[in-house]
Amino acid sequence: MTAPTSDATGIDWTEHTLVRDDGVRLSCRDWGRLGIPRPSPSPIPRPRSRTFLLLHGLAGQAGEWDALARLLRADGHRVLALDQRGHGASERHPADTSRAAYVADVIAVLDAPGLDLGPAPAVLVGQSYGGHAALLTAAAHSARLAGAVLVEAGPGGAEPGLLDEIGGWLRAWPVPFPSREAAAAYFGGGPVGDGWAGGLEERDGGWWPRFDPEVMVASLTELVGRGERAWWDEWAAIDTSLPLLAVVGENGIIASAEYDEMARRRPGLRGVCLPGAGHDLHLERPDVLHRLIAAFVAEMP
Template identity: 60%
Template sequence: MRDAGHRVLALDQRGHGGSERRPGDVSRAAYVADVVAVVTELGLRRPALIGQSLGGHTALLTAAAHPGLPRALVLVEAGPGGSDPGLQAGIAAWFADRPVPFPSREAAVAYLGGGKRAVGEGWASGLEERGDGLWPRFDADVMVRSLDELARRAFWDEWAAITCPVLAVLGQGGHGGIIGAEEYAEMARLRPGLRGAGVPGTGHDTHLERPEVLHALVTAFLG
């Protein structure tokens, strides 16, 4: 993105990375408030909001609640979704199965990549080194709690409230992404100007599997 003349800022949201590890409030509204606070603090003027997965969902809700804030929105494997009562149990089980701490970066790359080294490298880069090995820079229970609202309801009203241009990038590989054909069709129906792009051979981690394709799509869209 920088090579196309864009200033790029990456936000560690609450419960992630270098931000507060165990925040009391992990509601969707709290995540949106964090985005607005950063934009305000840094004096950003109508930035493009780009996010993948939960980050994309936060960007979507920010654009809906504050239509004058973003000039554009890019969603990578993210959408309005639908209620999924089993979402949190599935995520919690995935976290519980991980052999943490990882004894080495190579072990982390091999496990987290599932046979795709680029994906493993991407996930491993977010780990922190402690005396006994490599650990995630978040607590699993906090991540599970942050999905409370996504498990309970869909966000179609918020999707319909967005006024800025939107690019939706979807995984289209053997493992598939999380945005199905029916969900995308409804997204397009509610927003006829929606620009969509599928990235063949990728799943939910499109940004790690084919970063060069995503870069080209986003650069062209913002241009």
């Protein structure tokens, strides 16, 4: 099912709904189908057109990528942003919240007949939880990809107690928020607050998250465990010929020791640390992230 959607600039992207074989409904924004011509603000020469699939973080949604998607589309690329299972307009209560299920969803989008993506390999861009999904997809399906960009994501293990900490934070949201503005203020204001508030829906006289906190905790359990799980074997399984870019924030969650180990095990890894940026650097500095990605894809084989 396809439905055009409007924002302040008019019809800007198309929403597609896919249904997996197990009945799970997936929703994604397609920024390339309408073919709206826009001048490119990038000083970097345009590479050939590519397909991008953008993957948000835990408790996020496809709209977080709107600014970056517009910039990539202006460069002539086909851009899709997926509401991952359990999030946004996709299935809110999937029975399977394993990491393998999230990877299978990525492949299902790339293979969806209605999207007409063609045989050319895609570039994955994922932030945090979505970056980890991009990592695992690259490990299992390197041949399907032209490259992967990991934003504030890596294969290192989590600190003990992180699962309880995140679960407690999500359950503590004072929902419903009385207004979107109140929600943005609660999340710290600025572009990050606006980005998180943009993931809410208005119903029953208030603004509510478009996810179930318990589903988020279930989705995170395999990823972080109780601090004992790491994903270095999957990192090593990524084909050495696949271009990889890691973008981290100076104040983000990827410690320098983890990045150094990523680079040691993967000599061809390209990495950038953005001074002053935090974990949600895709919301804070989409223009900078765009320039880094544009340069990355321009140098791809």
